Amino acid sequence: MTPRTTRVVCLVRRPDGEPLPGDFAVEERPLPPLGKGQLLVRNLYMSVDPSMRGRLESTEKHYTHNFTPGSPLDGRALGVVEESRCASVPPGTYVRHQLGWRERAVLDDAAVDGAGRIDPRLAPLPTWLGLLGQTGFTAYVGLTRIAELRPGDTVLVSAAAGAVGTAAGQFARLLGADRVIGTAGGPDKCALLVKEFGYDAAADYRAEPVRDALARLAPDGIDVYFDNVGGEQLAAALHALRTGGRVALCGMMSQFGADRRSADINQLIQAVLKRLTLRGFIVRDHQDLRPEFEQRVAGWLAEGRITARETVVDGLENAAGALLSLLGGGNVGKMLVRLGESAHGS
Amino acid sequence: MTPRTTRVVCLVRRPDGEPLPGDFAVEERPLPPLGKGQLLVRNLYMSVDPSMRGRLESTEKHYTHNFTPGSPLDGRALGVVEESRCASVPPGTYVRHQLGWRERAVLDDAAVDGAGRIDPRLAPLPTWLGLLGQTGFTAYVGLTRIAELRPGDTVLVSAAAGAVGTAAGQFARLLGADRVIGTAGGPDKCALLVKEFGYDAAADYRAEPVRDALARLAPDGIDVYFDNVGGEQLAAALHALRTGGRVALCGMMSQFGADRRSADINQLIQAVLKRLTLRGFIVRDHQDLRPEFEQRVAGWLAEGRITARETVVDGLENAAGALLSLLGGGNVGKMLVRLGESAHGS
Known part of the structure; x- marks a missing residue:
């Protein structure tokens, strides 16, 4: 049965100086019904990025839009399609997209980013947000x-x-x-x-x-x-x-x-x-380099010439803490939040 | 008769903070006899450049060598050949070179820089150290x-x-x-x-x-x-x-x-x-652009589309003051020191 809501991480207020745990909260929000060409995705991994720090501020936006108090954060994530109204992306497909900081998201097919679907047999899921992301x-x-x-x-x-x-x-x-x-x-x-x-x-x-x-x-x-x-x-x-x-x-x-x-x-x-x-x-600005990048780095990974390393935190309720830890230098390699069954599985 | 000496501007001591008039002195120094291929040049104009400020310091050299206390300064200048032991550069030739901050200099023919001889009919002498320099x-x-x-x-x-x-x-x-x-x-x-x-x-x-x-x-x-x-x-x-x-x-x-x-x-x-x-x-590093530059700027000058402007100070004894004035923002356009007859002539 299609879930009607999802848990999300919201920005409660803009930080006054350094961000604090109380600046964030996990809330329940409605999920819109699936429209034509849309996908319901259950997120498995969410990327925690230093660039989020600037997006907490009220100053002019540069990279992308800034976060808004009272609204969910967003960011890169990797999930699996649970329901699809897009024939070319069947349930079970693994996709990368921009609607992280929530357990489930409704995406337009087009919102699955340039790299789009990923093949979990080529590299472990975290690597698709790290070395291959x-x-x-x-x-x-x-x-x-x-x-x-x-x-x-x-x-x-x-x-x-x-x-x-x-x-x-x-x-x-x-x-x-x-x-x-x-x-x-x-x-x-x-x-x-x-x-x-x-x-x-x-x-x-x-x-x-x-x-x-x-x-x-x-x-x-x-x-x-x-x-x-x-x-x-x-x-x-x-x-x-x-x-x-x-x-x-x-x-x-x-x-x-x-x-x-x-x-x-x-x-x-x-x-x-x-x-x-x-x-x-x-x-x-440099998407034209992406195919070359993926080919070379996937090759280096396959040959065992590079080491993928992630710092993984489990659970949406720990996501804001993971961001604060990242900003304090608490990670080695890619900082990720793992969600759902995968948090207790592989 | 060939002069045996020339007046030069020497660095007396490195400035302690901002440079002061007493850090410089005009002195009489011997001129070497003309060797084969050498030129005796009487300087008419000397360029006063902001980059000289860094060369007064003792810190590592970058642009070129630093000045040495007890020795003459140097810098770009424009002069006329008085004596020549180089057949291709007869007396009366106007040349640009690096041995300014003195009234006369003995140059190797090769030391007449890339732009070498200049044609005073194409542009006034000061312009060859300014807009065309x-x-x-x-x-x-x-x-x-x-x-x-x-x-x-x-x-x-x-x-x-x-x-x-x-x-x-x-x-x-x-x-x-x-x-x-x-x-x-x-x-x-x-x-x-x-x-x-x-x-x-x-x-x-x-x-x-x-x-x-x-x-x-x-x-x-x-x-x-x-x-x-x-x-x-x-x-x-x-x-x-x-x-x-x-x-x-x-x-x-x-x-x-x-x-x-x-x-x-x-x-x-x-x-x-x-x-x-x-x-x-x-x-x-960009000498390859020089012909294109000279052609275009000489054209603009000839067409009256650009204005050459110099701040001219007369006499070697006022050269250090001209440098201090430049460093204090006392110039508009190119700062030059004019020497010899030209100081009282055209």
Whole structure:
């Protein structure tokens, strides 16, 4: 029998400073009846993304619409079709879409995103939101098209233990980088970077200024910086970059942190002296690269050349906590929320 | 009779903070005898450049070598050959070269730079160091190759009343920009931007934050920012740039000023959200563009479509003062020092 309602995660109020658990609540909401061409999807995994932080604010929208107090959050998710009024997408199909942060969703067939249906035999379900999802694609676009990675480059990745960071480090190596250095917070994450994610060296930004660490770990400088955080680490990278170096600007999480005012835009003088190119990017502008990306990364996965790593939290009621944990750096690799039967099964 | 000595401007000591007149001195130095293939040149005009500020410091060299206390300064100059031991460059030839900040210089024929000899009938001598010199070439390269100016763009230029700025504003218009906005310090310069240099509007950064001025003067945003100053103005431009906007980073004079610590590198979040490209450049990397540049700009000059403007100071003993004046914003257009007979002639 078709469910009439679904549990959703709502934004109760915009955070006053750092987001808190009470800013979110799980609520029951009606599900619209299935119209022609629509699908009822039961979500199995939901992606928890750093970019959600900006969407909690009231400031002008950029990436996509901002969240609205009193309304459900949304985000990337992977689910299975339970009912279909679209002949080409039968029940049982696994699909990726944008209506996460809820247990069930009614989708237009067209709302199943570019990657659309996925084949769970090719890779485990979480991987389709991680290395084979927008996360891995962001790392791939940033390295190949934005930073124009070349064989032999020395590459620096910040937030290297995060979802995009663990992908970027591994991809950089496979794309021909000579040396890959990551930054992360704390000795445990730094150890993982080298042991599990193929980094040559790791810098613990909590233990030492990144600028000092880079002087030691990359005494001849770096060619590419994949920036996930902005701020002090970007300033440090500008100093370490060699002439002609390239920076892919992807996110800048630090702009929401306490050190927001600590770094100086005039470090950009380095960009003049060393003829650097800094390019911001948003991955959805680069869909034309997706087939190439999927083919290469699926191949690397099949050959066992890269490691998929997720931090998985069970249950919709823990989803907001997973977001808060992500914003506090509590994840290694992709942060996911697992729902429904799958939470207790495989 | 060949002179045995020349007067030169020496760096006495590195400035402690802002440079002062006592950091420089005019001294008499021996001239080497002319070797085979060498030229004795009497300088007529010397270029005074903002980039000299960085060369007074002891920090690592980037653009070129730094100045050394006890030794002469150097820089671009235009002179006339007085004696020649090079058959292809007869006495009377006008040449541009790098040994300014002295009345006479002995040059290798090869040291006469790429643009080499100049034809004083094609344009007045000062113009060969200004609009037709490295100054104009910097504006041209920055607009065309680095910022990839397109017809219809709205363009912002900082330090718009300066040498590069007066060139960039005029070139931008002739290259098809739809609207050209300049920033300068004080109402007089701002009035000149609109009256003489073809700017559509000017923002006085002393009277009003540039961010506020841009909200008024470019309410729909800007496409290209030609940055000569860095700092707060760069931060303001990042806010005003439209999606896909481009920034040519050329110099960043503000990094030597008192407001060095006032702007936040995390304004670069705008580069992510709006997919901006920021590119530092140094004009000598782009010599391949020089013939195209000379042809176009000489044409514009001949047709009376652009205005050459210089601030000229007479005499080697006033050269250091001219540099200090430039660093304080005391010039409109190209700052030059005129030497010898020409100082009292045409």
